[in-house]
Amino acid sequence: IFRGHDIQLFLTPMCLKSMNKTGFNGFGLQAIRSKEELEEIDFAISIGGDGTLLDTVCYIGPYEIPVVGINTGRMGFLATIAKEDIEWAAKDLINNNFSLEDRSLVRLESSPPLFEGLNFGLNEFTIHKRDTSSMITVHTYINNEYLNSYWADGLIVSTPTGSTGYSLSCGGPLISPSAKNFVITPVSPHNLNVRPMVVSDESEISFKIEGRSEKFLVSLDSRSTAIDASVDLKLKKEKFVAKLVKFQNYSFFDTLRQKLNWGYDMRN
Amino acid sequence: IFRGHDIQLFLTPMCLKSMNKTGFNGFGLQAIRSKEELEEIDFAISIGGDGTLLDTVCYIGPYEIPVVGINTGRMGFLATIAKEDIEWAAKDLINNNFSLEDRSLVRLESSPPLFEGLNFGLNEFTIHKRDTSSMITVHTYINNEYLNSYWADGLIVSTPTGSTGYSLSCGGPLISPSAKNFVITPVSPHNLNVRPMVVSDESEISFKIEGRSEKFLVSLDSRSTAIDASVDLKLKKEKFVAKLVKFQNYSFFDTLRQKLNWGYDMRN
Amino acid sequence: IFRGHDIQLFLTPMCLKSMNKTGFNGFGLQAIRSKEELEEIDFAISIGGDGTLLDTVCYIGPYEIPVVGINTGRMGFLATIAKEDIEWAAKDLINNNFSLEDRSLVRLESSPPLFEGLNFGLNEFTIHKRDTSSMITVHTYINNEYLNSYWADGLIVSTPTGSTGYSLSCGGPLISPSAKNFVITPVSPHNLNVRPMVVSDESEISFKIEGRSEKFLVSLDSRSTAIDASVDLKLKKEKFVAKLVKFQNYSFFDTLRQKLNWGYDMRN
Amino acid sequence: IFRGHDIQLFLTPMCLKSMNKTGFNGFGLQAIRSKEELEEIDFAISIGGDGTLLDTVCYIGPYEIPVVGINTGRMGFLATIAKEDIEWAAKDLINNNFSLEDRSLVRLESSPPLFEGLNFGLNEFTIHKRDTSSMITVHTYINNEYLNSYWADGLIVSTPTGSTGYSLSCGGPLISPSAKNFVITPVSPHNLNVRPMVVSDESEISFKIEGRSEKFLVSLDSRSTAIDASVDLKLKKEKFVAKLVKFQNYSFFDTLRQKLNWGYDMRN
Structure with a gap:
């Protein structure tokens, strides 16, 4: 997706290690080696569920790197990008077509x-x-x-x-x-x-x-x-916050209604 | 209590009317006759329960006159001065020994x-x-x-x-x-x-x-x-707030614990 | 559906009246005219939602006539037969292929x-x-x-x-x-x-x-x-009960899970 | 209290052991030595709180010996006899002035x-x-x-x-x-x-x-x-029940109201 754009992808050390184990060469992707490198990163992409995103935020900590939450299972409260929406989300990201939402810690x-x-x-x-x-x-x-x-x-x-x-x-x-x-x-x-x-x-x-x-x-x-x-x-x-990347169609209330079945009252 | 201090007491028109009915002459107390007079008042004293204090705040509205809540029954969340504490509360009031708590509307x-x-x-x-x-x-x-x-x-x-x-x-x-x-x-x-x-x-x-x-x-x-x-x-x-007069020993959490019986778990 | 079986259908007086109003001749259906006739009825068929079934039970009262609950909208707790299931439900009813569940009043x-x-x-x-x-x-x-x-x-x-x-x-x-x-x-x-x-x-x-x-x-x-x-x-x-007709595949717990979305937790 | 009545007191083996340790001679009280002896006991007296009574019921099990619950602390749901009421409770017990309440297990x-x-x-x-x-x-x-x-x-x-x-x-x-x-x-x-x-x-x-x-x-x-x-x-x-000794003035609802502070609403 990112090909042709001046974008470099990095992986966390742990992640690269486990990818190498599976024989996947990671497209020559490099692990993050130092705090300085972490500071220079523009976005962190959390792939998994809400739990994975919590871990990502823990990893990033004070660097306040904006996090994009991609969910591989059911839509989460935090990991709100479904797999099938990755492509347009990447485009929006590249085109600066998003906002950041600060979440307190x-x-x-x-x-x-x-x-x-x-x-x-x-x-x-x-x-x-x-x-x-x-x-x-x-x-x-x-x-x-x-x-x-x-x-x-x-x-x-x-x-x-x-x-x-x-x-x-x-x-x-x-x-x-x-x-x-x-x-x-x-x-x-x-x-x-x-x-x-x-x-x-x-x-x-x-x-x-x-x-x-x-x-x-x-x-x-x-x-x-x-x-x-x-x-x-x-x-x-906490003095720093977690910065979540929000794309256009995102609404916290929509997520809430969907995940708590508010629109769908079967008791009637 | 207030004798000897340069203090004037006013009553709301409704209140004076009902007092007069009971034959009580109100010590020559005067009713508030206009908005201007209301503006010049330093304190409103609400005597009754929390419901009375709600009405007092409604009466005062944008004038933000600090309200002293005296309760005639059980201690309220808002009307926190017990009858037996009126004397020292009055003293604290005269001596400027209190703080104001803003409550949003x-x-x-x-x-x-x-x-x-x-x-x-x-x-x-x-x-x-x-x-x-x-x-x-x-x-x-x-x-x-x-x-x-x-x-x-x-x-x-x-x-x-x-x-x-x-x-x-x-x-x-x-x-x-x-x-x-x-x-x-x-x-x-x-x-x-x-x-x-x-x-x-x-x-x-x-x-x-x-x-x-x-x-x-x-x-x-x-x-x-x-x-x-x-x-x-x-x-x-609301653009204006309700100002509640708080005396030294007042604590919202104390009131909470007392009124919700938090300190007193009998199920054990 | 019932044709060819020795079955007579009756309507409640109110229902017949409202049907006549709409120009529907009711296939020559007769209204129930007396308590004696009510006593001889084998089944009451409640068509509507749970509210309609409550009214049916109120109408039947001490006669304890078994009630079949057909729902015209979403499945109810009481009116559990969907429109599309009416045919086989009718067959089961004719073939005595059902049980009765007593509900206290x-x-x-x-x-x-x-x-x-x-x-x-x-x-x-x-x-x-x-x-x-x-x-x-x-x-x-x-x-x-x-x-x-x-x-x-x-x-x-x-x-x-x-x-x-x-x-x-x-x-x-x-x-x-x-x-x-x-x-x-x-x-x-x-x-x-x-x-x-x-x-x-x-x-x-x-x-x-x-x-x-x-x-x-x-x-x-x-x-x-x-x-x-x-x-x-x-x-x-109450001394008498409401008798609900239950067909084979009915389960109170199934209804409960379905209507309260127990099987379907989206918060994960 | 029991002196002069033809009553024998027994202790559980564990209890006697711990009493002996403290140098208390137990007034010559004997421990229960066998199931047969347990069967012949008329009442079990649980001294402590509700937790102690749960243990007592566990000890008695199928023998269904009626249990008198004496509480040494605050009144319990099960141990309802206060220390100061032991004397009249003992009298009522001796005079057969009580009823038994079966509690399911x-x-x-x-x-x-x-x-x-x-x-x-x-x-x-x-x-x-x-x-x-x-x-x-x-x-x-x-x-x-x-x-x-x-x-x-x-x-x-x-x-x-x-x-x-x-x-x-x-x-x-x-x-x-x-x-x-x-x-x-x-x-x-x-x-x-x-x-x-x-x-x-x-x-x-x-x-x-x-x-x-x-x-x-x-x-x-x-x-x-x-x-x-x-x-x-x-x-x-469970096939057997716990039998609780209830004295005249006992009422489950009274206990409920008292222990859940129902009579005492301070929020007003």
């Missing part, structure tokens, strides 16, 4: 640091009890002001992007990408009065965990790690 | 105009089917982009302030007063996939209603009126 | 009597506040034991059949037709701790309504009437 | 067998994904008829007794102890249309689990074990 500041520096998520941060342990208590503070002690299986802090994911399954609201918020959604809370809470994404959210088990799970998007109660956890909005 | 622009110019609400705007009629369909647009057609008993657009009210009863999230949002919450929606949706309060939300009945109910806070499907309905954030 | 006993003797419902009984009035309090008793005082827009008592209807929209559970229950589901309750409550259908459920308004709405299926707080309301299981 | 039949023969639960059976694995798919059948494939973090099958526990936290309805049901409640399901489903407790519920992880967790009340997808899982009502 949630940043975890912990002591000791976790996630080897990749301490941000596009979808959500979660705290969860471990397998067979009983419920945990998460004391939660907004800008150092005490909010609540959630007694639950877990707690989610979701970005607008993540509001269509795990938070939604746990009763959280949908959030428009342009609303500058986080939503704090408890997982199976014991107190029936507790409800999802929307706060400004300028807020700093901090936690103290309490539970019979000595270990808890924390996660950023699909990456998770076990910690103990001594770890200090603090969330804020 | 939702503004209804309709054609023809409704609610005789008092077309704003501190809590919420609602559309509802009438008594015995069947469900209505509310086609909803954000900034003229099609969002969804809600098939439901009704639809609520709530401010952060209203998020602890009717919207909460219908499954809406809590919203921190500082989050700049509206939440669109359907009332008993037929499509089970439909969820409350948080949007930026910079959004313009417009509606087209459809239903077998010829009449629908729309309301702003506690005021409601019947309309037919021909009325154009559009919502945005 | 909810019976309203009130003083004074309401609904002109048609005091039973296949789906649900509801109490609701009127249009512009504020919430109502419904004191509720199970077998004369105090259950709760619901402070809400309304209250639903649903049969298993009605559990896929209004109760579901208000957060009620699904109930298998063979489970011998009622479910009490509040409509937009103010107390967030209040949850739908499943009780044995051998229970007697009684109510006392309280509210600022003098009038409330009560309904059985799609029929509703306004009452005041002085009316005594008591519910129990 | 859920029985797990698996191949291979699990839980070392203690394959029943008073509250619930659950299937759950493990710690860091992704969601699981649970294909579910009622009486061998396909119900649904739940794509979720887990799935709960709760008895009426368990309906106030984990199922309630996950959106399940309350079920009156006398309603002969199970409720199937998904945990954080991905498909938003999926709702808790009430079925007759005469139903046989069977499962096939599918998931990327090789191991899943299954539990009965507080006991849990890891299995792989090859295990056959089938649930039905």
Whole structure:
């Protein structure tokens, strides 16, 4: 598709390695070798599902390289380009016929640091009890002001992007990408009065965990790690954003209606 | 309490009238006679419950007079000064020992105009089917982009302030007063996939209603009126705000925890 | 279809009348003229949607005539025979190739009597506040034991059949037709701790309504009437049932999955 | 308290052992040494919370010994006798001034067998994904008829007794102890249309689990074990019941209202 245009394609090191294994020579494509090279890249193309795009954003991080999300399966919330639309999407990309949508990220500041520096998520941060342990208590503070002690299986802090994911399954609201918020959604809370809470994404959210088990799970998007109660956890909005490439016919609300079957009420 | 301070008290005309009826002479208090006088007032004191405070805000409107909410019954979300705390609250007021919290209002622009110019609400705007009629369909647009057609008993657009009210009863999230949002919450929606949706309060939300009945109910806070499907309905954030007087020990989260019994889980 | 079989078709008086109006002579079909004739009928055929079938069951009442539900639109929960399947359904009916499914009804006993003797419902009984009035309090008793005082827009008592209807929209559970229950589901309750409550259908459920308004709405299926707080309301299981004709390939769970889009999760 | 009455007290072996460790001589109390002795016991007294009572029922199993639930902390749903009421409860017990309430149990039949023969639960059976694995798919059948494939973090099958526990936290309805049901409640399901489903407790519920992880967790009340997808899982009502001793002033609805704060709505 890109032939005849002054365009160079690069692959991530891991990706090139796995392609080589399959005997595919990659058309002489080169892997990205350094941060400097990463900085010079114009677009990242994520091929897979929404999960792949989350990983791509994790890889790109502060470089804010615009991401094109191609889905190989069913249309995603993030990977919105179907395989059959790749060609015109590539043309639109080359012709500068697109816009960028900034998506906020949630940043975890912990002591000791976790996630080897990749301490941000596009979808959500979660705290969860471990397998067979009983419920945990998460004391939660907004800008150092005490909010609540959630007694639950877990707690989610979701970005607008993540509001269509795990938070939604746990009763959280949908959030428009342009609303500058986080939503704090408890997982199976014991107190029936507790409800999802929307706060400004300028807020700093901090936690103290309490539970019979000595270990808890924390996660950023699909990456998770076990910690103990001594770890200090603090969330804020990440300084950089994820930039998603949007083509003309894209509409977040269309995607929402389609993926949540809003147009299609069979109960009547 | 205020004796000895250079302070003048005024009453609303309606209030003075009803006081006079009861034989109470009002200590020579005067009613507010004009818009000019209203403009010169430093504080409005709302005595009653949250409902009374909603009415007070409606009365004050664009004058943005700071409101002190005294509750005569149980502590409210808005009327947070208990009767026994009036004395020190008055002192704090006189000594300038307070802060003001801006609360956004939702503004209804309709054609023809409704609610005789008092077309704003501190809590919420609602559309509802009438008594015995069947469900209505509310086609909803954000900034003229099609969002969804809600098939439901009704639809609520709530401010952060209203998020602890009717919207909460219908499954809406809590919203921190500082989050700049509206939440669109359907009332008993037929499509089970439909969820409350948080949007930026910079959004313009417009509606087209459809239903077998010829009449629908729309309301702003506690005021409601019947309309037919021909009325154009559009919502945005009101240009002015409601200013609530907050004293030192006030915390929105404290109020939340207390009023929603968060601290008090008896199921254990 | 039925030609050549010793079968006589009858129409309801209202139906014949409306058919005559349209100039259709009804193939010489006769209207049902008396209760005796109704008693001798083998099957009632409801042509329309689920709403039509509810009306048919209301018409048949204690005669327990098996009902065949043909739907002219989208497949219903009750009217499960699509137009294109009428022929083989008719054959199965003639060949006795079907089974009957008993569906329990909810019976309203009130003083004074309401609904002109048609005091039973296949789906649900509801109490609701009127249009512009504020919430109502419904004191509720199970077998004369105090259950709760619901402070809400309304209250639903649903049969298993009605559990896929209004109760579901208000957060009620699904109930298998063979489970011998009622479910009490509040409509937009103010107390967030209040949850739908499943009780044995051998229970007697009684109510006392309280509210600022003098009038409330009560309904059985799609029929509703306004009452005041002085009316005594008591519910129990109706002595007779609705008999639904089920053909071989029918499965309640299939219908459920299809109509609630269970097989079809687009969020992935 | 029991002095002067012809009453013998026994302790469970484990309990006696732990008492001896603390130097307490147990007033010469004897441990239960055999099944025969267990059979001859008139009452089991569970001292602790609801969790202790679940363990007691597990210990008693098919012997159906009536259980008196004394709570040492806050009133429970099952352990309803407060410490200060022990004396009159003991008197009522001696004077035969009580009734017995049968509570149904859920029985797990698996191949291979699990839980070392203690394959029943008073509250619930659950299937759950493990710690860091992704969601699981649970294909579910009622009486061998396909119900649904739940794509979720887990799935709960709760008895009426368990309906106030984990199922309630996950959106399940309350079920009156006398309603002969199970409720199937998904945990954080991905498909938003999926709702808790009430079925007759005469139903046989069977499962096939599918998931990327090789191991899943299954539990009965507080006991849990890891299995792989090859295990056959089938649930039905246990042949024996748990018999709870109810004293005069006990009311399930009272407990419900008290523990769920129904009487105490502070949001007004």
